[in-house]
Amino acid sequence: MKESGKPVLPDEELIRSALGGDDEAFRELMERYKGRAYGVAIGIVGDPDEAQDVVQDAFVKAYYRLKDFRFGSNFYTWFYRLLVNQAIDRWRKRSRAPTVSLDESWMSGEGTMPEAVAYPKTPEELAGNRELVEGLSRAIGALPEHHRTVILLREVDGLSYDEIAQVLACSVGTVMSRLHYARAKLREALKEFREG
Amino acid sequence: MDCTNTIRMLQDGIDGRLPSGESEKFRDHLAGCPSCRAEEASLREVGDLLRLWAAVRAREGEPQLNALWTRVKAGIEEGREPWYAAAARRWFWLPVAAAIAVFALLFYPSDGTRAPFHPIHFDVSVETLESDTATVALVDRGKDLPRVIWIIEDAKS
Numbered sequence: 001m002k003e004s005g006k007p008v009l010p011d012e013e014l015i016r017s018a019l020g021g022d023d024e025a026f027r028e029l030m031e032r033y034k035g036r037a038y039g040v041a042i043g044i045v046g047d048p049d050e051a052q053d054v055v056q057d058a059f060v061k062a063y064y065r066l067k068d069f070r071f072g073s074n075f076y077t078w079f080y081r082l083l084v085n086q087a088i089d090r091w092r093k094r095s096r097a098p099t100v101s102l103d104e105s106w107m108s109g110e111g112t113m114p115e116a117v118a119y120p121k122t123p124e125e126l127a128g129n130r131e132l133v134e135g136l137s138r139a140i141g142a143l144p145e146h147h148r149t150v151i152l153l154r155e156v157d158g159l160s161y162d163e164i165a166q167v168l169a170c171s172v173g174t175v176m177s178r179l180h181y182a183r184a185k186l187r188e189a190l191k192e193f194r195e196g
Numbered sequence: 197m198d199c200t201n202t203i204r205m206l207q208d209g210i211d212g213r214l215p216s217g218e219s220e221k222f223r224d225h226l227a228g229c230p231s232c233r234a235e236e237a238s239l240r241e242v243g244d245l246l247r248l249w250a251a252v253r254a255r256e257g258e259p260q261l262n263a264l265w266t267r268v269k270a271g272i273e274e275g276r277e278p279w280y281a282a283a284a285r286r287w288f289w290l291p292v293a294a295a296i297a298v299f300a301l302l303f304y305p306s307d308g309t310r311a312p313f314h315p316i317h318f319d320v321s322v323e324t325l326e327s328d329t330a331t332v333a334l335v336d337r338g339k340d341l342p343r344v345i346w347i348i349e350d351a352k353s
Contacts, residue, residue: 023269023272027265027268027269030264030265030268031265034261034264035254035258035261038253038254038257038261039250039251039253039254040250042250042253042254042257043246043250043253048253048256048257048260051257052257052260052261052264052267055261055264056264056267056268056271057271059264059268059271060268060271060272060275063268063272064272064275119241119244119245120248121248122248123248123251123252123255125248126245126248126249126251126252127252127255133249133252133253136245136246136249137249137253140246140249151242151246152246152250154211154243155242155243155246155247156246156247156250161211161213176207179207179211180207183207183239183242183243186242186246187238187239187241187242190238190241190242190245191238
């Protein structure tokens, strides 16, 4: 039970209500996943305003496609497919150069060289280190789009390999190789940062 | 298990995808090998930092996300069809079917140059009977059509 005393309904029940025309049920679903959705969207598109647009568009699309949802499957896996595709489309439409090398991203003249610091353990600690936040943003942004998406879905959202494969409509083997590449690249970038 | 195998299994180990037997060997090796342990820790660190980074970015966007429902609702309203659109989509076939039927009646089996039910050809024979005051014409238009009689008064049409 929630603090307000309102029962926490399972996703599928909310979906049924939303399909029956109850927009508040859909709102509840949206409230449940908007934070995670935003986390994924900003990881893919990079820009906070664009990430919000992506999340908004994905939820609007989900509203109209809710009738296609197969009961018994996970709502978030189904929704994330819409979200990720929306984010990738948005990112592709933008003309921002996607292939900055990691070294350049960390040492680009646009930002200052981050100083070597002990890695933070909490979001508050990280938020206090803008250089690291921005450096991470650039390093993530420098990853090829599909590698970035895979590592965000795995590490941030905790999706299993199978779920990622479903979301991205690719094989588990592809997920594994992309994840391996993305981790190696980010680790390399963090090493640069540490040795700063 | 040696270092080469352990490094090869790092990703599966981190993601909990190793079979239980392999997983034990993997952990045993890490426990006794500082170099592989450091490798494993550096990969885990990537995930830890990504989660923190995503949390920070999500918090930055939180104030705007509070208004998300208003934006989503507006998007939903914008995409919503007017009330008559669904009915129009449901019954669109009716005028189309009617038009097709009318078209078929107009031209089938004609070659397209005649009105419906207009015989393609028929035999006409005309017989006239003349009297002092009028000319009577009998027009026979075939078996299926009525006989037509014209009576034309002399000097008048």
